[in-house]
Amino acid sequence: MSSSLDLWGDKWSLLIIRDLMYAKSCTYSDFLKSEEKIATNILASRLETLDETGIISKSEHPDSKSKVLYKLTQKGIDLLPVLMEIYLWGEKYFQLSEQHKAFLEEVKKDKEGFIKATRAKLLSSI
Amino acid sequence: MSSSLDLWGDKWSLLIIRDLMYAKSCTYSDFLKSEEKIATNILASRLETLDETGIISKSEHPDSKSKVLYKLTQKGIDLLPVLMEIYLWGEKYFQLSEQHKAFLEEVKKDKEGFIKATRAKLLSSI
């Protein structure tokens, strides 16, 4: 557990991973757009270590040479169950937006199924 | 997710919570005995914030006035599924001891059942 947390167990790494679960792929500036407002140097350092540890990978953007696409690897996609349990815990102990509530209601109807489907979708876009 | 991580999403907090999942209750010096070697000031500060946010609670030790017992609250016990998914991820990507491997094999046979039983055990000792 300690070793796992050393790889991705800090707030910013997990938020990066979360963004990638939603978006399938993000550019550097996409990450900067999320509401948590990560500092640019921290973002760069987290992307570097997540890449080094094989949780995300860098690839070329089809449209432009100056853009970089970040994606989850299988190792990163396998964190989906962890993220889902974090969400479900948060649902119990925080006031969520209607949007999030509706989403989690859907998930709870068939958690295994949701994870399997999302996992397949993410794996297909690697 | 960000709010959840603000409460318990750092390495030391999660290791404290893990110790309490195994042990049901720990004293300050019990935490110091775990292999990860947390510094005493960090331990004190984490115990304080986990107590403030209602994830653990302090109680009197039956044997001695000078000892303090720390336990998970329901809010803390509800993190069990998160911890289990962290373990299961780690199983896939790290070399574990035979002991841990055997434990996780057991868990995987009936994850829901294991969580339910462990949860009940922990709740009973609150």
Added chain:
DNA sequence: GAATATTACTTGCAAAATGCAAGTTGATTT
């Protein structure tokens, strides 16, 4: 095609968090 804007970063620096060693206080054992 030169000027402007965008993208993905890097750098410098102040503030906060961490880690280590040592110290303190009250209860307990010898």
Added chain:
DNA sequence: AAATCAACTTGCATTTTGCAAGTAATATTC
């Protein structure tokens, strides 16, 4: 009564974070 134990606290050096500004390469606009 003296020594030990349990739960911390304190001081300080090191590391990490966060903010603002800068840079270099590509892309777009005039």
